[in-house]
Amino acid sequence: MEETTTTLAGIPPELYNDLAISINNIWVLVAAFLVMFMQPGFAMVEAGFTRKKNTANILMKNLMDFSIGALIYWVIGYSIMYGDSIFGGLIGKPFLFFNSDGIGDYADKTDILFQTVFAATAATIVSGAMAERTKFQAYLIFSFFVTLIIYPISGHWTWGGGWLSELGFMDFAGSTIVHSVGAWVGLAGAITIGPRLGKYIKGKAVAIPGHNLAMGALGVFILWFGWFGFNAGSQLGAAGSENTVAIAHIALVTNLSAAGGAVAAMLFAAFRYKRPSLSLSLNGALAGLVAITAGADVIAPGGAVVIGLLAGALLVLSVEFFDQKLKIDDPVGAISVHGICGAFGTLLVGVFSVENGLLYGGGFTQLGIQAIGVLAIGAWAFFAGLLLFKILKATNTLRVSKRIEEEGLDVYEHGESVYN
Amino acid sequence: MEETTTTLAGIPPELYNDLAISINNIWVLVAAFLVMFMQPGFAMVEAGFTRKKNTANILMKNLMDFSIGALIYWVIGYSIMYGDSIFGGLIGKPFLFFNSDGIGDYADKTDILFQTVFAATAATIVSGAMAERTKFQAYLIFSFFVTLIIYPISGHWTWGGGWLSELGFMDFAGSTIVHSVGAWVGLAGAITIGPRLGKYIKGKAVAIPGHNLAMGALGVFILWFGWFGFNAGSQLGAAGSENTVAIAHIALVTNLSAAGGAVAAMLFAAFRYKRPSLSLSLNGALAGLVAITAGADVIAPGGAVVIGLLAGALLVLSVEFFDQKLKIDDPVGAISVHGICGAFGTLLVGVFSVENGLLYGGGFTQLGIQAIGVLAIGAWAFFAGLLLFKILKATNTLRVSKRIEEEGLDVYEHGESVYN
Amino acid sequence: MEETTTTLAGIPPELYNDLAISINNIWVLVAAFLVMFMQPGFAMVEAGFTRKKNTANILMKNLMDFSIGALIYWVIGYSIMYGDSIFGGLIGKPFLFFNSDGIGDYADKTDILFQTVFAATAATIVSGAMAERTKFQAYLIFSFFVTLIIYPISGHWTWGGGWLSELGFMDFAGSTIVHSVGAWVGLAGAITIGPRLGKYIKGKAVAIPGHNLAMGALGVFILWFGWFGFNAGSQLGAAGSENTVAIAHIALVTNLSAAGGAVAAMLFAAFRYKRPSLSLSLNGALAGLVAITAGADVIAPGGAVVIGLLAGALLVLSVEFFDQKLKIDDPVGAISVHGICGAFGTLLVGVFSVENGLLYGGGFTQLGIQAIGVLAIGAWAFFAGLLLFKILKATNTLRVSKRIEEEGLDVYEHGESVYN
Amino acid sequence: MKKIEAIIRKSKFDEVKDTLHETGIDFFSFWEVTGVGKARESRVYRGIAYDTSTIERVMLSIIVRDINLEKTVRAIIKASKTGEVGDGKIFVSNIEESYRIRTGEQGDESLYIKE
Amino acid sequence: MKKIEAIIRKSKFDEVKDTLHETGIDFFSFWEVTGVGKARESRVYRGIAYDTSTIERVMLSIIVRDINLEKTVRAIIKASKTGEVGDGKIFVSNIEESYRIRTGEQGDESLYIKE
Amino acid sequence: MKKIEAIIRKSKFDEVKDTLHETGIDFFSFWEVTGVGKARESRVYRGIAYDTSTIERVMLSIIVRDINLEKTVRAIIKASKTGEVGDGKIFVSNIEESYRIRTGEQGDESLYIKE
Ligand SMILES: Nc1ncnc2c1ncn2[C@@H]1O[C@H](COP(=O)(O)OP(=O)(O)O)[C@@H](O)[C@H]1O
Ligand SMILES: Nc1ncnc2c1ncn2[C@@H]1O[C@H](COP(=O)(O)OP(=O)(O)O)[C@@H](O)[C@H]1O
Numbered sequence A, B, C: 001m002e003e004t005t006t007t008l009a010g011i012p013p014e015l016y017n018d019l020a021i022s023i024n025n026i027w028v029l030v031a032a033f034l035v036m037f038m039q040p041g042f043a044m045v046e047a048g049f050t051r052k053k054n055t056a057n058i059l060m061k062n063l064m065d066f067s068i069g070a071l072i073y074w075v076i077g078y079s080i081m082y083g084d085s086i087f088g089g090l091i092g093k094p095f096l097f098f099n100s101d102g103i104g105d106y107a108d109k110t111d112i113l114f115q116t117v118f119a120a121t122a123a124t125i126v127s128g129a130m131a132e133r134t135k136f137q138a139y140l141i142f143s144f145f146v147t148l149i150i151y152p153i154s155g156h157w158t159w160g161g162g163w164l165s166e167l168g169f170m171d172f173a174g175s176t177i178v179h180s181v182g183a184w185v186g187l188a189g190a191i192t193i194g195p196r197l198g199k200y201i202k203g204k205a206v207a208i209p210g211h212n213l214a215m216g217a218l219g220v221f222i223l224w225f226g227w228f229g230f231n232a233g234s235q236l237g238a239a240g241s242e243n244t245v246a247i248a249h250i251a252l253v254t255n256l257s258a259a260g261g262a263v264a265a266m267l268f269a270a271f272r273y274k275r276p277s278l279s280l281s282l283n284g285a286l287a288g289l290v291a292i293t294a295g296a297d298v299i300a301p302g303g304a305v306v307i308g309l310l311a312g313a314l315l316v317l318s319v320e321f322f323d324q325k326l327k328i329d330d331p332v333g334a335i336s337v338h339g340i341c342g343a344f345g346t347l348l349v350g351v352f353s354v355e356n357g358l359l360y361g362g363g364f365t366q367l368g369i370q371a372i373g374v375l376a377i378g379a380w381a382f383f384a385g386l387l388l389f390k391i392l393k394a395t396n397t398l399r400v401s402k403r404i405e406e407e408g409l410d411v412y413e414h415g416e417s418v419y420n
Numbered sequence D, E, F: 001m002k003k004i005e006a007i008i009r010k011s012k013f014d015e016v017k018d019t020l021h022e023t024g025i026d027f028f029s030f031w032e033v034t035g036v037g038k039a040r041e042s043r044v045y046r047g048i049a050y051d052t053s054t055i056e057r058v059m060l061s062i063i064v065r066d067i068n069l070e071k072t073v074r075a076i077i078k079a080s081k082t083g084e085v086g087d088g089k090i091f092v093s094n095i096e097e098s099y100r101i102r103t104g105e106q107g108d109e110s111l112y113i114k115e
């Protein structure tokens, strides 16, 4: 975004800047609103892809992870992520209760809002993988820690200016930094908590169809819409010709990759399971969106289509692999969509980046750096999550009792049923 | 918004203004779109929190109060609110069929659109409190009068430059001017029409659970999203550093207060009724949103969190009080959410305003003025509403017959059922 | 949009332009996002207005027509529409894989994204008219051809600078170019495929109520919201006073016409069928939106209200006429909403345009030109569609078997049920 | 033991339930059914007016000891009667055996909780 | 009086209803049930292919006078038969008493409206 | 032939189904009902705490030949018993006739597929 501080030849810079900043500011704000709107997207997807009897629980935890996340991240999480690096770039210097009226390329408060909705995205992804068997308290506790520590720390390594960013790790809008972090914490959770009752019978995976795929479809469309804010907003500026081209480019490739993901998942599922599957095609669109997120700024439209297509097919295989081979029960496919496709998309930046990707003659350097980033962040998120969930498990605050799981969490945990 | 008409030192003002106006204009337009999108938010909340058999009726009245409101407010309501003060600031000078191509800080037509969606918000709030027993005609009639007279008149006192604005009453985006007005008219309606059949049996309140809380949750998330337009759009400008900081500030505190409201309602309900309740937590988020609306420009982030938390807890008590003590049947909690929390938030501006609030050494003056405004507007809306509903009742156009209420309004009033 | 390239007296043009372009760019991008969000609007309307057993099929085809459309239109469709005219303005010169980083009034890539979501809108309209009996493959195939050829060619005649645009045909945002094209292709499809089983018994139309009108209502509100992007975005600029007034005007008249459509359909249906109908009122709002789309830039607010009212009433008659007289089975009313009201609105530009409409003393010239455009484009879309569907029918890829239609497409075509 | 199957108006369900409880009939099951009969509701869907003879109703299934048959039937009729077409029907049939799953108790014993 | 319970294909419901009306059987109740039987539908959910033997069906409950039993059963069989596995079953049992709630009429009287 | 109507906990349905299949009972129908009984669930809706005695349950309807009655009842009890209030009931009644729609077969023949 240098072009908002430099100016065109011979023109008084103050004037230019004042309006350029205003333009950047409304762009990032609108993007933040769109990303906030991804919350009902996640809520609808997760509720739709699970059973009726747990719907209140899922909606409740979506409402609460966003609410708790928004508070904690404002209280301190933001500063851990974006404070001045301490301990050699491992963590930002924390301070409390952000309240700056400063302006950089846009208002500081715009920044914390934009970053807040990203943090909440990471938190909400976790819970999808653990749906239908987790105690409500446990959701509250891990939402707290994800936005307090887990997400901010690996976030500091990258967007906060820490060691990975110095290494040259590229993750434009957060395929790894946001999506995979949520997914790897979720993976730790899904492993620790174990599968839902009845998910594996005599070692075979049983289908537990979601109770309302129309709700799920609405959620995916909402997410697709919100993703324009997620990716194009991450340019963090809209004024000047460089930003102008960049945000257009980002929005276009985001759309193309999503489309590619949906088409590939549909075709691949039709080929593999004989029928084109709505649930997998919906996940395929999300896979395309997650995968392009890391390189939305540096991948050409053609590259974006290819990445989307690959991610859509990969998604189908990944869901099958986790579900049927690894027997890790992830009711909404969060690990495959956000974890696997997030890592995949981040790696492919090293291949498809027009700046330094393998295909564009950039050699293996960037790919190597991408791999380091994916692994380091993955390890951090997974093991931090594992520790957290082991503690929750040990203190018996992780999983609901057999009876509650059978009869549904809604009535027992919340005393309310969603459909009356 | 003075900064859009003044300019930075030594720079030709015309140029600055031309673009500054364009920036303001798109900001307010986008905000208007977001506020319009609150309509399905209200529709989903109200339909989800009521019974299946009345769903078509509720959706229909949401569609119609917005449509009728948009027409009436354009025909004349806008001018009653924003016309030149006559009768000593009591009312604006009316004119018909607004069609100005003028430009102030932004296009005049942007202004009427933005104001229209606010007027329709007030109208739609009324109906929530009277759901499941009101004749469809009655909805049409009171939507007409709310956007024609009731809302514009108290709107003129404040935003229109009338006597309350001269007194120094502060209600930035309309906690009282929009939300409470709708709620107090609704209160008058709920009292006049009486509770739903079966709501009070032997003097005890009976729970009548909403038929689809997932729909309700979607509605709340949509409202939260739209509220960014409602509050940050009410700055009515985005160009220049002052606006830049202001809209960022407003968006941030709006989000924090909503989060606080949801968390407080969840905790408070869990404490009071043993279980964390989805329906109350959803209402809690709305309570936080309504409460911050009055002071979103002058309340610090920390203050916003406190206001949100207080509003969330207050909401729980208020719902209980109206429902169980006063025995006023408000199926969706509109009176508590928009009326009580709106009044509460407006008063708290006198406490938390960084400019002149009690806590910031401003003394009791502002608090007193806030109280006058809350009372004056409350009295106007309530008694105007009461008159209207008494007439409707006297002419037997208010309440459906027992048979229709029992069997559902959908089939009898509209000849259609929603679920087939 | 000349005002973005000219500048105010005595001001360095580069500076002005740089920011003006940025403003235009974010405006058109946000509009594109809103238009993309119309996709779930269509999905909800179509799924809600049809039967439960075909819901997965409908959601799937919505997801796929958008995804396929986005890919094909990027690969080549865009160039056929907007490439340099060849063959005397009949078609644009095609090229593959758009990837321009150029900037005109805004980024080139913004343009292709904006145009893509329009193309996908045309494609998705088709399918509504053919719902509940069409093979999934057939959807894939005609989505492909609509975005590859049918829509781009008539699009070239008009927006692409071809012969109709030279004639002076006015269709600002696409009442005819987008909506009617989709509807006339859909009409060809509905005729070719024939009515659903059980729709006409002994020559009498049978009501087949939609399975979830709440979903349909949500869809209509979403479409209304997205339509602000559709119409106001079609100004293709927001910087400068001319654009400022224009987009405000467009947004205002769009809202007024929609409101008029809903009110008129409600009243007219109440008068004609004794009861105010939710399903028709919802369609009425859409009718108002479609009808104003052609002249949103040149029709005064009062004209917009009249057009909305007329379109709302026309809609009711048209649905009845197609359904009961012509016996063409269009489950969601797409032909009436998008085809008839689209043509109607386009013609009325010749009557209500403040520039050259009949009522404003412009004589019959423009009305004549409008009629030519409506007919030419209608004929192209209808016959191109007819050819396509005849081929699909001949190759037995059009209609599902009786058994599948009876038992529902979801289970047989997709192996999935939506509600579990 | 007898089985009483009552098909009543949805809107009368709460009254019937309360009356049954007052009569001492505390156990039964119910579900929503659609009734085809002489009662008709007129509907309009997108301009097609149609009469539907299919109306949503509630089916109650109550198994009682023979001695309670009479009073249960009376209670239902009393609470669910409006006098207009569409009030519904009550059918009585014989039940040969009954088991309480929890305890395995059989016959009349299984139908009530002895105090 | 006899009770006829017929479990049929959902897709055949309209035909059965019309045939019953033609046969003069104007009163009955129905609801959706899930049938477990030999008919199977294959589904795939997120990559797990599974056979479901549970299929959505419609249950009709028709109480008729003894003389109408035969023709009612014939009508249902005629209208709901496709010849493929999964066509369903019809069960007949005895009804001891019947009441019309609206009038209190009992027995055969309560089953039809005398003209 | 006998009709077995079992009203069980929703959460026990899968176990009951599997046990029935193991017992060789491959045909039955089921639907969701609401049970009124001594088992209560406490709910809170918007601050109003209430006990609901109405609980969602599954109703199974199984028609078996007389010789299979005993083992079917045993199977259901075995699979659906938790020992806590609310386990449900099983009722047995007589079926006079049965038809397989597909073939028109009658009586016991219609209940199973002869191999
Ligand atoms: N013979 C029957 N078999 C099954 N259900 C019946 C029978 N007769 C009536 N019903 C049920 O009772 C309901 C009410 O019957 P209806 O004839 O409309 O009322 P009324 O007896 O007051 O004239 C019907 O909708 C239907 O569900
Ligand atoms: N003995 C039974 N008890 C209860 N319901 C049965 C019984 N036998 C069949 N049904 C119902 O009838 C439906 C159709 O039976 P099925 O055996 O699949 O058809 P077919 O008789 O044509 O072979 C089943 O899905 C089930 O709902």
Ligand SMILES: Nc1ncnc2c1ncn2[C@@H]1O[C@H](COP(=O)(O)OP(=O)(O)O)[C@@H](O)[C@H]1O
Pocket: D027, D028, D029, D061, D062, D063, D064, D100, D101, D102, D111, F007, F034, F035, F036, F037, F038, F039, F055, F057, F084, F085, F086, F087, F088, F089
């Ligand atoms: N007499 C009855 N008639 C019809 N349904 C009954 C009857 N008794 C019990 N039920 C059904 O069985 C369910 C369980 O009965 P309940 O008394 O709660 O369990 P338990 O027998 O274990 O005490 C009830 O919810 C109801 O659906």
